[in-house]
Amino acid sequence: MKKAALARSHSLRRQEQWIGYGFILPFTIGFIVFQLAPLLSSVAISLTNLSFISNLSGVKFVGLQNFISMAGDEQFTGALWRTIYYCFLFVPGVIAASLFFAFLINRNLYLRSSIRTAIFMPYVSNMVAIAVVWALLLDVNDGPVNALLRALGVENPPLWLLGEKTAIPSIVMIVVWQNIGFFMIVFLAALQNVPNELYEAAMIDGAGGFAKFRRITLPLISPTTFLLTITAIINSFQNFGPIQVLTKGGPGAASTTLSVNIYQESFVHYRIGYSTAQAIVMFVMILAITVIQWRGQKKWVTYS
Amino acid sequence: MMAIRRSAGLLFAGVLTVALTAGCGTNSEPSASGGISGTPQASASGSKPADAKEVVVLKYALSADQASRQSTKDLMALVEKKLGNVKLEPFVIPGEGVEFNKKMTISLMAGDEMDVLYQNATTYQKFATANLIEPLDELIAGEGYDIASIYGSSLSKYNDKIYMLPAFRDVHVTMYNKGLFDAADVPYPDNATWTWDKYVEAAKEITKLGKGVYGSYMLDWDNYFLLQARQKKVPEYKPDGTSNYDDPAFAESMKFYADLGNELKVQPDFITFKSKKMPWDAFLTTDNYGMFVVGNWAVQSAMDKKQYPRDWKMGVAIMPQVDEGGKAVMGIMGGYSVASTSKHKKEAYEAVKALAELQWTLPGNIPARVDLSDEEINSIFQPMVEGLADDGITVEELKDAILSPSLDIVSEKLVGPGMTQITSLISSEGELYATKQRTLEQTMKELKEKADKAIAEDQSAP
Numbered sequence: 001m002k003k004a005a006l007a008r009s010h011s012l013r014r015q016e017q018w019i020g021y022g023f024i025l026p027f028t029i030g031f032i033v034f035q036l037a038p039l040l041s042s043v044a045i046s047l048t049n050l051s052f053i054s055n056l057s058g059v060k061f062v063g064l065q066n067f068i069s070m071a072g073d074e075q076f077t078g079a080l081w082r083t084i085y086y087c088f089l090f091v092p093g094v095i096a097a098s099l100f101f102a103f104l105i106n107r108n109l110y111l112r113s114s115i116r117t118a119i120f121m122p123y124v125s126n127m128v129a130i131a132v133v134w135a136l137l138l139d140v141n142d143g144p145v146n147a148l149l150r151a152l153g154v155e156n157p158p159l160w161l162l163g164e165k166t167a168i169p170s171i172v173m174i175v176v177w178q179n180i181g182f183f184m185i186v187f188l189a190a191l192q193n194v195p196n197e198l199y200e201a202a203m204i205d206g207a208g209g210f211a212k213f214r215r216i217t218l219p220l221i222s223p224t225t226f227l228l229t230i231t232a233i234i235n236s237f238q239n240f241g242p243i244q245v246l247t248k249g250g251p252g253a254a255s256t257t258l259s260v261n262i263y264q265e266s267f268v269h270y271r272i273g274y275s276t277a278q279a280i281v282m283f284v285m286i287l288a289i290t291v292i293q294w295r296g297q298k299k300w301v302t303y304s
Numbered sequence: 305m306m307a308i309r310r311s312a313g314l315l316f317a318g319v320l321t322v323a324l325t326a327g328c329g330t331n332s333e334p335s336a337s338g339g340i341s342g343t344p345q346a347s348a349s350g351s352k353p354a355d356a357k358e359v360v361v362l363k364y365a366l367s368a369d370q371a372s373r374q375s376t377k378d379l380m381a382l383v384e385k386k387l388g389n390v391k392l393e394p395f396v397i398p399g400e401g402v403e404f405n406k407k408m409t410i411s412l413m414a415g416d417e418m419d420v421l422y423q424n425a426t427t428y429q430k431f432a433t434a435n436l437i438e439p440l441d442e443l444i445a446g447e448g449y450d451i452a453s454i455y456g457s458s459l460s461k462y463n464d465k466i467y468m469l470p471a472f473r474d475v476h477v478t479m480y481n482k483g484l485f486d487a488a489d490v491p492y493p494d495n496a497t498w499t500w501d502k503y504v505e506a507a508k509e510i511t512k513l514g515k516g517v518y519g520s521y522m523l524d525w526d527n528y529f530l531l532q533a534r535q536k537k538v539p540e541y542k543p544d545g546t547s548n549y550d551d552p553a554f555a556e557s558m559k560f561y562a563d564l565g566n567e568l569k570v571q572p573d574f575i576t577f578k579s580k581k582m583p584w585d586a587f588l589t590t591d592n593y594g595m596f597v598v599g600n601w602a603v604q605s606a607m608d609k610k611q612y613p614r615d616w617k618m619g620v621a622i623m624p625q626v627d628e629g630g631k632a633v634m635g636i637m638g639g640y641s642v643a644s645t646s647k648h649k650k651e652a653y654e655a656v657k658a659l660a661e662l663q664w665t666l667p668g669n670i671p672a673r674v675d676l677s678d679e680e681i682n683s684i685f686q687p688m689v690e691g692l693a694d695d696g697i698t699v700e701e702l703k704d705a706i707l708s709p710s711l712d713i714v715s716e717k718l719v720g721p722g723m724t725q726i727t728s729l730i731s732s733e734g735e736l737y738a739t740k741q742r743t744l745e746q747t748m749k750e751l752k753e754k755a756d757k758a759i760a761e762d763q764s765a766p
Contacts, residue, residue: 051434140579162578164741251578252736267406269725 046277051270066277076278078253079261082168086257087236089172094232097176098183106191120181131245134174161247167255175242183228190224219302226301230290237286258282360651362419363395367404371396378666383658390655412436418643419652425460425637426717428468437641439465443653456674458637468639469660470672474599475635475713476623477705479587483616484510484594493621495704503624507570510594520564520571521593523584526727527634527716529734533557534714535632541720547755555748562738574738588612597623600706604668607691618695622705634716637672670706681707722758729754
């Protein structure tokens with residue numbers, strides 16, 4: 001009797017296991033075919049001298065040579081610094097601007113929903129359309145922005161997207177403007193989850209607006225800030241789309257970031273092995289930054 | 305428990321193996337094309353040797369747009385009619401221009417069977433380096449094909465081998481707006497004496513900045529930055545293999561181009577051009593530009609009155625010369641090659657020959673052949689003259705500007721080690737100079753250093 005019950009129990013467990021494997025099978029196959037296999041093949045390619053335009057029979061294993069070459073490659077190091085520069089401008093820019101607008105929208109503001117929609121609109125707009133609008137606005141000679149600056153007495157207004165020094169800040173400005181909507185909505189949800197009682201208690205204790213923001217709001221929205229910061233950093237590395245549409249990496253190489261450089265190495269200069277090695281470096285950088293942030297969050301993220 | 309795990313593991317591995325290999329297998333279904341037909345049913349590619357009586361189906365790599373054009377269908381029909389035992393079948397590759405070439409490369413590298421490929425003077429060398437196209441020398445020698453007398457200077461070799469038979473040429477010309485010339489009381493360009501100095505003088509006269517009228521219009525393509533140096537045939541490589549951009553001729557060319565907009569103000573300055581994203585066809589779509597130096601393909605575009613309706617008359621003259629009486633014009637040849645993956649190389653070679661020999665007979669094609677009679681040459685330009693009847697352009701004018709035997713065609717593109725990277729460097733470094741963000745000296749120094757690096761990298765590549 002006991003044996004039969006044990007056997008039935010084993011059979012049930014086996015069935016459950018099969019069902020379990022069945023459930024994870026589609027994901028596992030998808031993960032292996034579309035993520036793990038390409039990742040592993042990328043690592044393998046990065047160790048070769050594969051060229052886009054060469055016979056596969058001529059491909060040689062070069063070990064870490066591609067990674068070593070990067071150190072002395074001014075094009076790569078330049079692109080790396082520009083990526084970091086872009087990241088340093090974009091992440092604080094988008095976090096600060098979206099938090100500011102979320103605060104604004106969270107208050108009893110006149111035409112609140114219209115303003116919220118207006119801020120969110122660029123996020124769902126096509127990047128090409130955005131590029132056309134900004135190209136008109138930032139037209140160096142006849143654009144309204146420079147016309148205003150000239151009217152204000154600026155003799156040599158910036159070249160914006162055409163300037164060697166202004167290209168990246170201009171792109172960041174446009175991308176921040178485009179992304180504020182998404183970041184703002186997430187911040188807004190976080191702000192609305194902060195219990196009102198805490199503000200009331202703080203008010204009774206005589207806390208001012210800034211103290212309430214610093215001691216209550218910031219800590220309680222820190223999980224959201226953490227999530228959005230990671231998202232913003234990852235976004236800032238994946239900047240190929242806006243740069244390609246707005247400047248194509250120019251003028252000169254002024255806005256050639258790592259992602260643009262990888263594209264150019266692959267599809268302009270046909271050095272697949274080398275460009276894949278650069279992509280691996282970018283992947284490791286993003287991973288390292290995320291891990292560091294994840295570990296460091298204990299110090300500043302408050303989970304209620 | 306262990307047994308269950310083992311079974312589950314085996315099953316999992318089995319499913320994965322099936323899933324992974326399902327999409328990777330070779331299609332064993334007989335191909336409907338790419339083989340020998342003419343028998344009751346077309347056999348699989350290469351499964352049966354061709355003989356004179358059988359029709360060989362050759363795969364001709366084309367973009368979807370090219371494949372759908374009537375001119376392509378007409379050309380294929382001409383070739384099929386001439387050869388009798390060949391049928392050309394479009395092998396459609398997505399994309400246009402550079403994208404098309406990239407995808408064609410991937411397809412060839414993956415071993416896809418193709419027979420006939422379109423190439424030009426800048427692309428075929430890359431394909432040849434990668435052994436993606438076949439040298440034709442043996443086949444040419446085998447039948448004693450007199451290529452020298454048919455193609456003459458249009459023919460080019462790479463590593464002393466012929467990989468492409470040229471079918472047509474595109475040379476730079478001066479397109480001009482007769483109305484603006486008349487309004488400024490400036491004589492039209494004379495093919496015999498037209499120079500850059502006269503171009504600048506005419507442009508100055510025509511330019512009326514208050515009305516938004518400029519005497520000249522040029523684009524931001526790399527060839528515009530080095531116009532005169534290339535016309536003077538200043539070598540872009542030194543004998544030691546490094547770049548020659550420290551030769552003053554290149555700096556002069558770059559300065560000339562930038563000055564037209566920045567100093568002489570006879571064409572939109574580079575900042576305006578880039579900032580407003582001015583299109584290549586602004587000369588045709590407006591009445592605001594006196595002259596436009598560009599490949600003769602633009603003359604063919606001008607014939608399309610639906611896309612480019614004009615109420616002003618256009619003229620066509622030779623490209624401006626460095627010295628009076630010169631005949632150096634920038635140009636490029638387009639032609640055909642045999643793919644290395646072809647299983648019918650002899651038939652593909654015959655098709656390439658037919659394409660190169662016959663393409664000029666279709667309207668709008670300027671032949672690379674040098675053995676045509678005056679009557680044949682006139683027949684090429686007659687449809688163009690008819691298409692441009694309102695402009696009063698004559699066959700003689702077009703012939704002098706585009707197909708005169710006295711024209712000395714210099715490559716409009718850099719051909720040699722590191723050419724892809726150097727070509728983009730010329731534009732990107734030139735852009736910084738033309739937008740006044742770099743001095744000429746800095747620009748040429750950067751160009752020289754970066755070009756040298758590109759050459760070294762290219763030469764060390766596999």
